[in-house]
Amino acid sequence: MQPELIETILVDAERRVPLLARHLHRLEHSCKALGYTWGGNAVQSDIMIAALSLNTPGAHRLRLLVARDGSRHIQTAVLPPLPAARRRPPPRRWVASRVPHSSTTSTQWPNAGSASARLARWACAQRVPDVVAARVMIRPPRRGRGPSRTSRS
DSSP states (O other), X not given: OOOOEEEEEEEOTTSOOTTHHHHHHHHHHHHHHHTOOOOTHHHHHHHHHHHHTOOSSSOEEEEEEEOTTSOEEEEEEEOOOOOOOOOOOOOOEEEOOOOOOSTTHXXXXXXXXXXXXXXXXXXXXXXXXXXXXXXXXXXXXOTTOSOOOOOOO
């Protein structure tokens, strides 16, 4: 038995093949890299004929097997419905939004150069009440809180 290239493709309930161009591109490059015969446009037509000839409702898995000589075999199976996904909100990290602007920032505030700190400074400058970005929620500073600034004597 010779090894075959396998490409697994989704056929949705409306018999469309999303990402077909990417599947064909990947399969063509795999065939050329491994010395398999590439079938060209006949591969795409075989996939579309197989997708349109499915007679059971719902989404399907279409598995394309390509032999070294270029011969193709297509297997299909009905995909079970996905369970209802429980969406959990992303965890939030509160980031200090009052960051001093001095040459000693790196020693006083080790994360002052981070993207979160820069976003916090921007949000405070723009007087944005809450900014949510990249799973980080940033609070504006409260009056009377934050690092104390001492003057040098």
